[in-house]
Each structure stands twice: as structure tokens, then as C-alpha cells.
Amino acid sequence: xxxxxxxxxxxxxxxxxxxxKTTRGDIATPAFMPVGTAATVKAMTxxxxxxxxxxxxxGNTYHLMLRPGAERIAKLGGLHEFMRWDKPILTDSGGFQxxxxxxxxxxxxxxxxxxxxxxxSQHMLSPERSMEIQNLLGSDIVMALDECTPFPxxxxxxxxxxxxxxxxxxxxxxxxxxxSRSNLxxxxxxxxxxxxxxxxxEHLISVGYDGYAVGGLAVGEGQEIMFDxxxxxxxxxxxxxxxxxMGVGKPDDLVGAVARGxxxxxxxxxxxxxRNGQAFTRRGTINLRNARHADDPRPLDEESSCxxxxxxxxxxxxxxxxSKEILASILLTWSNLAYYQDLMGSMRLAIANxxxxxxxxxxxxxxxxxxxxxxx
Amino acid sequence: xxxxxxxxxxxxxxxxxxxxKTTRGDIATPAFMPVGTAATVKAMTxxxxxxxxxxxxxGNTYHLMLRPGAERIAKLGGLHEFMRWDKPILTDSGGFQxxxxxxxxxxxxxxxxxxxxxxxSQHMLSPERSMEIQNLLGSDIVMALDECTPFPxxxxxxxxxxxxxxxxxxxxxxxxxxxSRSNLxxxxxxxxxxxxxxxxxEHLISVGYDGYAVGGLAVGEGQEIMFDxxxxxxxxxxxxxxxxxMGVGKPDDLVGAVARGxxxxxxxxxxxxxRNGQAFTRRGTINLRNARHADDPRPLDEESSCxxxxxxxxxxxxxxxxSKEILASILLTWSNLAYYQDLMGSMRLAIANxxxxxxxxxxxxxxxxxxxxxxx
Numbered sequence: 001x002x003x004x005x006x007x008x009x010x011x012x013x014x015x016x017x018x019x020x021k022t023t024r025g026d027i028a029t030p031a032f033m034p035v036g037t038a039a040t041v042k043a044m045t046x047x048x049x050x051x052x053x054x055x056x057x058x059g060n061t062y063h064l065m066l067r068p069g070a071e072r073i074a075k076l077g078g079l080h081e082f083m084r085w086d087k088p089i090l091t092d093s094g095g096f097q098x099x100x101x102x103x104x105x106x107x108x109x110x111x112x113x114x115x116x117x118x119x120x121s122q123h124m125l126s127p128e129r130s131m132e133i134q135n136l137l138g139s140d141i142v143m144a145l146d147e148c149t150p151f152p153x154x155x156x157x158x159x160x161x162x163x164x165x166x167x168x169x170x171x172x173x174x175x176x177x178x179x180s181r182s183n184l185x186x187x188x189x190x191x192x193x194x195x196x197x198x199x200x201x202e203h204l205i206s207v208g209y210d211g212y213a214v215g216g217l218a219v220g221e222g223q224e225i226m227f228d229x230x231x232x233x234x235x236x237x238x239x240x241x242x243x244x245x246m247g248v249g250k251p252d253d254l255v256g257a258v259a260r261g262x263x264x265x266x267x268x269x270x271x272x273x274x275r276n277g278q279a280f281t282r283r284g285t286i287n288l289r290n291a292r293h294a295d296d297p298r299p300l301d302e303e304s305s306c307x308x309x310x311x312x313x314x315x316x317x318x319x320x321x322x323s324k325e326i327l328a329s330i331l332l333t334w335s336n337l338a339y340y341q342d343l344m345g346s347m348r349l350a351i352a353n354x355x356x357x358x359x360x361x362x363x364x365x366x367x368x369x370x371x372x373x374x375x376x
Numbered sequence: 377x378x379x380x381x382x383x384x385x386x387x388x389x390x391x392x393x394x395x396x397k398t399t400r401g402d403i404a405t406p407a408f409m410p411v412g413t414a415a416t417v418k419a420m421t422x423x424x425x426x427x428x429x430x431x432x433x434x435g436n437t438y439h440l441m442l443r444p445g446a447e448r449i450a451k452l453g454g455l456h457e458f459m460r461w462d463k464p465i466l467t468d469s470g471g472f473q474x475x476x477x478x479x480x481x482x483x484x485x486x487x488x489x490x491x492x493x494x495x496x497s498q499h500m501l502s503p504e505r506s507m508e509i510q511n512l513l514g515s516d517i518v519m520a521l522d523e524c525t526p527f528p529x530x531x532x533x534x535x536x537x538x539x540x541x542x543x544x545x546x547x548x549x550x551x552x553x554x555x556s557r558s559n560l561x562x563x564x565x566x567x568x569x570x571x572x573x574x575x576x577x578e579h580l581i582s583v584g585y586d587g588y589a590v591g592g593l594a595v596g597e598g599q600e601i602m603f604d605x606x607x608x609x610x611x612x613x614x615x616x617x618x619x620x621x622m623g624v625g626k627p628d629d630l631v632g633a634v635a636r637g638x639x640x641x642x643x644x645x646x647x648x649x650x651r652n653g654q655a656f657t658r659r660g661t662i663n664l665r666n667a668r669h670a671d672d673p674r675p676l677d678e679e680s681s682c683x684x685x686x687x688x689x690x691x692x693x694x695x696x697x698x699s700k701e702i703l704a705s706i707l708l709t710w711s712n713l714a715y716y717q718d719l720m721g722s723m724r725l726a727i728a729n730x731x732x733x734x735x736x737x738x739x740x741x742x743x744x745x746x747x748x749x750x751x752x
Contacts, residue, residue: 326419
């Protein structure tokens, strides 16, 4: 296994900034990865995603294995070629989506048998098949297959689930082999229990992965518990390898997790919210459906470098949302992704300047002030 | 009334090419105007529309008067500022859409009373109100209010309808006044009857307009009858002013109408079809829903300068269409608009080179050959 170089250039408390080098390009960390579920970041062209400053996107193994199929994508030259994204791609293992198919799936030690939500066809997702699919897709960062522990769960359930995830992680590593263009991340499980999280982290480290993810969070436990779990988990992870908090989160989740030493994130929030009329900005979230924006000539943020954020009035965005125009989804998704990338860039700069605490204070002040900016 | 200069640089048979100069920029003719119904060309950013080479877009008075409202758009700086399109805009009169509201509208000499399809509110569209709205929008080319004669209709119905359209055209001109930044087009009606079309054209010319539209076509009469009506109408229009065939059409409709002396077109076909998985190309139309595209690595047209047409495989477009991804609408709309603009550019060049007949032959050969291009 050839590890991608991960160079940490500065730290500030537990927060760190650096660069993860891959064969398809550098990823500046802390990094936010837009979610490209079905080989497209919804409502975006690849150029738009690129323009926001994203270094890497995420692809969903579950969706892609069902449609258009991993073998088909491989024949067409791989996922990068298929979706016209030439920078790094991280693929998830498919586990999270499959586990969500309650009633339609059967979990055993071997893996998960499930029915396609598209055509009802039968499939089997095992650690070995997940590795095979992610390899067919041409993923740069491959995730081990894990069981996403239900929330809430008893300590015993959580322990058993975590232990199976550890066995699956070992099988994932064995099946992954040692490709030169790809890295494999293990996933720490253990619910909200510090002792289980620690045991999971130590087990993964003893096996050895290229990066370490914290899984099983952002499933309804709330920010306070999530941060508590990070406090009990991150100190047990190697300092010299990237740490990825899966499926998180809101802007203030990201700031709090970076403060706790997380390097990578993914979340559907900026894209999904964009399609629902919600804009994330420096000054907080703005619901463009609200009638108070109907006559507002101000852009979402006059200082943004993103055309969607800077060039269109809130009145126009309100009109597009009310009229259910596709352009509403395009502009708000674009703007939200740009905001998320700007936020990550600001955090990287703050850490480099040893000023992350000041950054956090100012971030919270502006984000929760309720003031959405001066009238033009 | 200050007429925009219209300089015809070449003719070839009845076909002509030239430039209509407006205060917001030049329009190369023959021109195709993408339809921006609700202050957006559906699924496009203004930059994408611009990149296809469009010199002008169309806005719908009916939709804009109801939402967000013409007075509101005026307060926000006009339609160009509102939708971030700084090149010319032609607005229709609202008549066509209002007439389509069967049951919800009442037609009198004064105008049309109707109920909003959005909130049921009562409105009145008269020639005077249509001019007021189009002025509030800041339209560069304003259309007179006409009654769109139902199809089919008896000769007597058609004559009565045309005569009211002529009275409304006079009222439109009186209400339009003489703004320096805008032009008013009259609309020839008269159904499929050459004598009525001739009378309508002569009446409009006697009043005097800046351009002349042919209305009431593309309502189900078929291409043969449409061309026959053009043969009986265009010869009665002034040679020195632009001629606009409203709501047309398919690529071969455009070629046949240009051959008959038409200078301007608008149609929802490239945008609506793009949202329905259909691509217009040099080699004919391609239905991307069809399973035969699932493994096809070819782009829609490898020689196009439009990224959507040139850079994505048909397999990917098929996948996006099947997955109902917004990006399918974006890419196919973009590609279709680019094809329409390329077609207009090819016609302008052919006319300038006195080679329009050869162009037409080759166009038909490629368009209807059933061969959608060599495999890469």
C-alpha cells in the first residue's frame, strides 16, 4: 500500500492545516467534499464545482453500483472520465445507504443482501464487493465497508456492531490489496461510547490504514454529543494521517470539528438545502422562500467571488424559488458550495496564522447575529 | 418612434442576412431567440445562454405580470438587471398565453379579463396595459397585443379576429408612444387565408411599425400549411424591416422559413426538449432516454464548441436522464441552444456566400439520414 503524502504545515490547538497529495491533485485540508451521489453534484456542472475551489468530491457506491453500474462505468473509462471530474474522488463503501434500506436488506457476517430501490433486483454488498466496486469506479480514496450502527442502540448492540465493522475493515484491507493510485480509509465506530471508540481506533491502527474516518455520527445525536464523541476519539488517531468526519455538517459543526482535529468532511447539506431555497452565508442562513426577500435588491453576499452569491438579487432568487425554476437550484447550490469552500479556506488561513480561536469567535458572532447584511 | 437600424448585408433568393442594431447590442439575423418565460431561460445561467451565441432572448409578459409583477421588476431596475441579461430582450404581448386560458378568460373589444393560474386573482390585459407592462419591463422589442385566432376557425371567425387584432395593434401603437430605446412590432394575423394575411399586412404597414411578425402559426397546422402561409404573407411585408415568425420551430421549420424571408424566431422546443431528454444535433434528434445510448462513449457532437455537446458521453447523458438529475436538463438544454445558434450561424454564412440552396440540401441530408455519427 502506497500512502498519499500528508503534509501538515501548521497546527493551532488540536486544529491542523495541510495538504493531502494524491495522484490526481492536492487536497488542501481541512477540506469539504461536495457530494456527487449519482455521478453528479446535483444541479452543478463540474466547472461550477471546480470554480468554488473544491479539491475533491464524493461518489456514492450504493447509487453507482445500481445505476449505471460499476462495471459499465469501468468500461467507459472510470468515474472521473464518466462525470468529467479530473480531480480526486472519494467513494463511500455503500454501507450507509444499504443500512438505511430497512426491510429491504438482510445483514449477515458475510455482508448485506438487499433489493435495489430502482428495479427491485437482488444485490450483495460485502467488504470484498465494495472494494471491487470502488476499484472499478477508479476511486482515489476508498472507504472500508462498515456497519453503520443504528442510533439509538444499546451499549451491547453498539459493541457487537463495531466489532463486525472491525472484521469487515480487515477484510476490506485484504481485498483492497496495494494499488498505487488509491488509498484506503478505515472507519471508527462505537456509537457515543468513548471506550468503544477508543477500542475501534486502536484496532484500526493495529491493522493500518491510509486515513481514519469517524463514522456513525450526524445520525440525530445532536452537536453536543457529536463533539463529545470527537473529544473521545480523535486523540486516539494517528497525528500523521488524515481524519475524516463522515456526513457532517452545518457550518458551525465544521468549525467545531476542525477545532477538534478533523481534516475532511462531506455533507449533502449545501446541495440539498440549495435545492430547497436555503442559502448559507457568512451572516447565517437565509430562507429565500420568505416573502420578505421579494423586493430586496441585495445579493446574498456582495463580497463573495462566486457569481451566484454576488451577482443576483435576493428578490430574483426569491422569484426563482417561488416559480420552482431549475435556476434556483443551480444558483443556490452553487452559492452554498462556494460558501462552504470559503469557510474551509478561512479556517485553513486562521490555523496557519495561529488565530483559530479568534476566527471561531468572529464566525459565531457573524453567523448567529441575525443580521443578514447592510442594505445596498 | 426611433427605428433600430436594420442593415441587410446579403440576400439569396428570398433569404436575407443582416444586423438589427439596438441600444443594447447587435442582433445578427436570421436570429433565434431562446425563450426566458419567467425571467430565466429554463435550466440555464445567463452565461450559458451567452456562450451559445444568442444575441437576444424572449420574455413572457403574461408570466412576468403575474409573478413577480411588472411594477416590482421596474422597481428592481428592469428585466435585464433582474435576470442579469444585458443584451436585448424581446417581450411578447401576453396575448398568446392569456388566450390559452380557456374558461378562465373573457375576451371583449377592450381586452382580455382573466384569472391568474397562480393565485386566481383577476387581471385585465388590454393593448394599453400590455404596452405599460412591456415598458415597465424595459423591453427592447415590444410586441403589439393581438388576438391569437383559434385553430381551426371558420373564415368569418378568422376575419373578425384579425380585424380586432388590427384595432388592438393601432391602440398598441398609440399607447407605445415614441420611446427612443425600444421598438414596436406589429403582428400579421389571418389564419391560413392568403387574402386575410395580405389585408392584415397592408393594414399594419399603413399604420407603420418597426418590425412585422407573423402570428397565429405553429398552432397545429403543420409545416406545409405554415410554409404556404409564409409564401402568401412575406411578399407583402416591407423588405427593409425585420420579419419575425412567432413560436417556430423545429430545425427544418427554421431553414424553410429563412428560405422564405424570415429574420427572427423564438421557440420553447430546444429548452423544453432538453428537459425531456431530447437532443437536437447536426445529424438529427437523439432521444437520450433510449437504452441504446447506455454504453455509448460518443459525445452528442464531437465538433461542437459547446462543452455540453462535446465533452460528455451519450452514456453519461443517458444516465443523467434516467436518474432524473438536474444536470441532464442543464446539459441538454445548453447543447440544444448551442445547436440552434450554430444552425442560425450556418444559415447566415450560407446566405452571405450565396449558397443557401446547397446549405438546405446538405442540412436535410444530414438531419434526416438516421446516422447519428461515427463511433469514436
